[in-house]
Amino acid sequence: MQIVFMNRLSRMSGIDQEVYAQLWIGEEEGVWNLGWREFSANGDSPDSIWYEGSSWNEMLCVYRHELAVKMGDGYRPLIEGVFHEEESLTNRNQEQLKLQYYSEQYRNEAVYEELCAWRRGKASSERKAPYILASNRLLRLLSAFLPHTPEELLQIPGVGEAKATQFGMDWLAILSAAPRERNFPLNWVQEVIQEDLFSSWLYKQKEIKYKKQLERLRLHRLLLQGIESGLGLEQLKGETQVGRRELLEAVEELEKDGYSVDKLIRLELEAMPQPEQDAVWKAYGELGDVFLKPVLYKVYGENFTAAEGLDGYYERLRLIRIRFRREQIAKLGHVTNF
Known part of the structure; x- marks a missing residue:
């Protein structure tokens, strides 16, 4: 395995004892390895493998999250800029x-x-x-x-x-x-807070941030696998243990990132009559695609209610909106090319 990145960290343990650790990223035949090793007076501890897989993005998310945990515990790196972020705090x-x-x-x-x-x-x-x-x-x-x-x-x-x-x-x-x-x-x-406590709090915020990023990345991966396998929203809910509303938000994010989710849209809309779909599409053209409620009332009437509730109707509106927005972007690109 080829080591592509390594950093040494340390923290104080007890009154005057310094504890060291090593963080490393390695690569072998397209597989990334991310690990952590601690050193003590009693000898080296076994390596903790944080990640092993082929996704650089997932490995980077794991790296940032786990490192934030360690720095929240008091470890500080020999080499600064360890989170490899583009933005820096002003x-x-x-x-x-x-x-x-x-x-x-x-x-x-x-x-x-x-x-x-x-x-x-x-x-x-x-x-x-x-x-x-x-x-x-x-x-x-x-x-x-x-x-x-x-x-x-x-x-x-x-x-x-x-x-x-x-x-x-x-x-x-x-x-x-x-x-x-x-x-x-x-x-x-600025004068009354303790810098070391503030730093630990700051790393805790990073830990929370990177955990959310990691969860989002893994949810997207499961969604793409499920959509490719022909699963519907209810099956995806069981696979991911995520609610349908959050699933739809993730589906919209995937579409924005350039992934195809049309297989899922076709599956979820196959029971919706085409004239009804056309009416929703027309309403988006007239009212815009920012707010769903005006479109719902335009298609189904101002006083529309449903015994089964409105969640299913809003889900279908959101799925049609994905297609509508995709077409608007395509039209805009076509006009720009001219």
């Missing part, structure tokens, strides 16, 4: 991440719960998903730093003019009632 990003870290450690729990209650009520009255109104991250930031004025509110990452205008008065009514120990601006955060 000073502004670093500052915002430190604000996020601080808010996770020191949020005002009572205020956070009150903000969550506000969000539930607002989402219910406006018939919107709660996360569209405000993310958990944003509510944590608000509850940790407790802005009392519109100007302070705009210093919170994630609060722009639109959100401040829409929800600012509601938030400030909750936040200004809570006493706070520190004031704005928030440059004091």
Whole structure:
């Protein structure tokens, strides 16, 4: 096996004992191997094989995820830039991440719960998903730093003019009632957090990020195999242990990435009458393909209900939309060529 990459890492164990480890990537006849070995005073530990297979992308996802776990445990590399990412943190990003870290450690729990209650009520009255109104991250930031004025509110990452205008008065009514120990601006955060704890937290965020990427990659692989084998959505649900809605989102991602999913679309739409499919297609042409509900009402009527529920109808709309978008892209490419 040819070693194509190797790095040495170390961390402190106990008061003054340093523990070393080695991370390596090897290749032999198109098969990638990814491994980890620890060294101690008692001798070398056996190799831990993190990955063995032919997919470079999957190997890279495993590498990033497992390395983030180790660095979250305190290991630090001899060679920097170990995640092989194109993007790097700017000073502004670093500052915002430190604000996020601080808010996770020191949020005002009572205020956070009150903000969550506000969000539930607002989402219910406006018939919107709660996360569209405000993310958990944003509510944590608000509850940790407790802005009392519109100007302070705009210093919170994630609060722009639109959100401040829409929800600012509601938030400030909750936040200004809570006493706070520190004031704005928030440059004091840089001085009070411990860099080593922040670094470990940062690697934990990378671990979560890379785990999601790895799960997404493996789901796509299972989907492609299942589609090629002629499986339908319900069978794919059993194979992947993923809900139908998430499966459809993954199918749409595969289509965007250039993979063919038409075999699945044909299978799922074979029981749908062609005139009904044509009506959906026409509705997309008239109304656009961003929102599904107007298309549903256009095809089936404003007061349409179904005893079996609407999920199946929305699934078929999404599958037809994949074909519709593909054709629009093809037409655009044809026009561009001319």
